[in-house]
Amino acid sequence: MDVKLDYEIEKKYLDNVLGYLNDKLSEYVENRKNISDSIVDYRKKFIEEYRDDDDKIIDYFDHENYKNEQIFMLVEKKIKEILYLKKTPYFGKIVISEDGEEEKFYIGSYGFDIGLELPLIIDWRAPMASLFYQGRIGELSYKIPSGEEICVSLNERIQFLIRDGKIISMFDSDIDIKDEFLKEMLSLKSSNKLKNIVQTIQVNQDKIIREDRNKSIVINGVAGSGKTSVALHRIAYLLYNFRDYFEDRVLILCPNKIFMEYISAVLPSLGEYGGVHSYTSEDFIYLSTGGNLNFNSYDSHMEKILNDKEYLDEFKFKGSYEMKCEIDKFISYVEENINLGGDIYFRDELIINYEELNRLFYESFKSRSIDVRINLIKKRIFDKINKVRNTFVRQIKDKYKSMNTDSDMENYYDMLMRNEIYDVVRDSSDIKSSLHYLKLESPYELYREFYESYFSKDLVNLDFGDLILIKYIDINIYRPKKDREYRLVVIDEGQDFSYMFYQVIKMYTESPSYLIVGDLNQSIIKFEDNFTHSTRIFENKKDFEMLDSYRSTKNIIDYSLKYLNDRISVNSIRDGEDVTYFECEYDDIKKILIEAINNLKSKNIGIIVLDKRMINKVHDMIKSNFYIKTITDEDHVYSDNGIFLTTVYFSKGLEFDSVIVIDSGFEDNILYIMLTRAMHDAIHIKIKNVIP
Missing domain, CATH: 3.40.50.300 (P-loop containing nucleotide triphosphate hydrolases)
Incomplete structure (x- = not known):
């Protein structure tokens, strides 16, 4: 191979791409200016026109000009991408043969297409880009989003190191990303933000990133293996290829806010600026319970975990399968001992008898949550009370209507009628009020009853384990509505979460797929059921191990x-x-x-x-x-x-x-x-x- 000739060819292609990037950047900057001017002018005009009508101005900022502002945000995103591409337009090249025709594709962090026969750069998340990451040349295949497999011959695979628009190095790579390149990337100084790894994704990492979207993936990876990066790159890959399905339906749960801030730059660096919801695991459980309970902060909780064995042992037990069995017994006890009362009468008229109450609760409404069953029974009783009340009212009206009274006595009898009707309505309200026993205590009150009975001590300070169990009771008894639908739930530092945590997350989110990353060897809290066992509750699960460390020497x-x-x-x-x-x-x-x-x-x-x-x-x-x-x-x-x-x-x-x-x-x-x-x-x- 004539290395010098190849270098000149690649340099020419790079210069060509940079020229197109500069042209497109100028175009986007001009578009941004025009859109910005349009937005500003419209606002000035509108405010001037309605300066004395605050309601109109408020209505405008809520509803008007939304389209232009969305276009502005899209153009702003494209400008950021092009500014990044100007420094490092691409890092890989593949030459493939399909049906006897050879074509070359350059792979970068973002795609760049100006309408030529082939895109100048294809996005690393594009299905075809997986050929670059498969680590070998020859007969290969890749899957498109529909699931169809495309077979091609990969003839050439080139790795580039480009900095500030200049080729620093390039080499053939038919086995894996070259050690020299990887070492250079890993020798960089640490950052206050986790970095994207698109230039150094390894074969085993790429397999996880591009795994079937419906799979639940559990990664047990050693320290520095890039498991968190792989999880975030998988999110970016899924959003790129299945945006309509996943956008605004991805949930990331992190161990603490410092970690959440540390990983916050990865998705934006991959072109994903929204549509993902991030919480600490504690905050997510806490907010889903209503956000009105006091509990130990993350750091005070961890301090107790490290220094108070009794606290640690209780916390571990609260997260165990054994605890689930005990809580389930308690929930069954609550269900079996609901106070449905006895026969209910309204002015000697039978509204509902005890047998009917039990039949409704334990048979007719059995498929519904306990709380819903009680509310349905109350509604049934109230409807019957109203029906009987209305009958009494009609009888009273008919009685006075049939009476022959002098005209000068009409007002008097009308007053008597109204008083009788009032008595009936008051009696019906009193009966409804007397049914106050037909209600459930709050999840917290029920949990406190369970805790103080089971542990024979007062429930004083709630910890994360208590919140999980309160939420478990809430789900089983109240079946609360979710704030939103999640189609992918990502959990980091998975080894530090209990069996009960995974139960609650599964029951509450009901997501079709999960991605859990952790390291058994980094468990501060050694649960009896480690996270690789606890996550067996997820359907369609696939386990991966990552034993290569890219952080430490x-x-x-x-x-x-x-x-x-x-x-x-x-x-x-x-x-x-x-x-x-x-x-x-x-x-x-x-x-x-x-x-x-x-x-x-x-x-x-x-x-x-x-x-x-x-x-x-x-x-x-x-x-x-x-x-x-x-x-x-x-x-x-x-x-x-x-x-x-x-x-x-x-x-x-x-x-x-x-x-x-x-x-x-x-x-x-x-x-x-x-x-x-x-x-x-x-x-x-x-x-x-x-x-x-």
């Missing part, structure tokens, strides 16, 4: 694996410096920390400890030597540069250029979590004595 990975009880094999393609280990007295930590921070070349350093108590101690040690950014609650922000001091539970999912772990004595897998936050360097400081 091989040295850091090998060192961290020593702290896992279950021996696993993890692949890492980058070599680096060995982990530095110190074992010291508590009083020597300050000196070691200061030297370590000064020796590290990183602009982004994470000091990770167990809990807030240790944060306070370490911060006091070195606050006069360095500016320390502490992350102690969900309102703190993780940024690009600086020295960050945080707990193990807030560090989950984040990454730092360098990590200093202060080992104050805890379970080994906690060390694994801490160490694998590091991309390039890790220091392990073990405290020998008891911490004061």
Whole structure:
């Protein structure tokens, strides 16, 4: 192959694409200006015309000019895409043969088509782009959204590294994305936002991203395997190929707000600016219960998990299958002991008898929720009361109508009639009011009754486990309406959620597909049923393992694996410096920390400890030597540069250029979590004595 000739050909194509991009950018900028001017002029004209009519102005801002503003937003999105493409128009090229004709396609983060015979760039999410990610040349196939499989011959596969519109490197790649390219991408500094990985998606990752849209996928992936990135790229892929089906129906549940902020840039960088709903798992459950209960914050809950064994054991039990059985017994008890009362009479007229009440509740309305059954019975009773009441009223009217009265007595008898009717209406209202026992307590009140009976103690402070069980009672007894329909539910850090959590999410969302990512080895809370077992409740489920780490160096990975009880094999393609280990007295930590921070070349350093108590101690040690950014609650922000001091539970999912772990004595897998936050360097400081 004439490399120089190929380079000149590719450079010419790149220059051609850049020219078209510049032309299209100018066109979009002009369009944006025209639309913006039109919107501003219309607003000025409208406000001038109706300056004295506030209602008209309000109505305008609610309804008018919506179309132009939507077009403006679309043009703005296209401008952002083209500005990105000008720096890196594409990263791959495939040459395929189909029916004897050879065609070439360039693959980028976004598609770019100006109406020529072939698009200048195809979007990485397009079905054909999967040929690039399959990792080999030869006879291949790809599926289009309808499910039809297209067979082609992949003759050539080229990888590009393009920066600021210039080809830095290019090479044939007929097996997988070249190690040199991947290493370069992984050697970049950490960021305050998770980055998209479209240029380095691996074969196994691409299979997950493009899996059947109706599958429920559970990924057990080691630290740094890119499982969160894969989940977000799958969302982008599904929205691109099945937008009408998924748009505004995707739910992402994150462990905490810091993590939610950390991943927030990925979907916009892939061209998806809306249509996805993100919550912390706690907030989602809390808001779905009505949002009027007080419960422990995420950080106070995790502090108790780490330091209060009794609290931890109770929390784990509340999330277990055994607890589900106990709650189900309680719900059955509530159903079987509903106070339906006895025979109901209205002025000696039988409205409904006890047998009919029971038949309605336990037979006729059996398929409905308990709450609905009670309301249906009350409606049936009220209808019958109204019917009898109306009969009495007619009888009273007929009685007075049939009486022969003098005209001067008409008003008197009319008053008597009205009084009798009033008595009937009052009696009917009194009977309805007396049926106050035909109602259910709130889900919280029912749960409190269960909790205090089962645990033989008062329910004082609610935790996340309590919220889950309250919601479980709510779903089973009240069957509340959902705020919206979800067709894909994505759950991150899945290993930290209980069996009961997954039950509630499944019952409440009723989504046809789920995507759950986690790492069994990063479980802070070791539930009896781990997440790979708990998620068996989801239909059409497919399990994946991801054992390649793209975050940490091989040295850091090998060192961290020593702290896992279950021996696993993890692949890492980058070599680096060995982990530095110190074992010291508590009083020597300050000196070691200061030297370590000064020796590290990183602009982004994470000091990770167990809990807030240790944060306070370490911060006091070195606050006069360095500016320390502490992350102690969900309102703190993780940024690009600086020295960050945080707990193990807030560090989950984040990454730092360098990590200093202060080992104050805890379970080994906690060390694994801490160490694998590091991309390039890790220091392990073990405290020998008891911490004061």
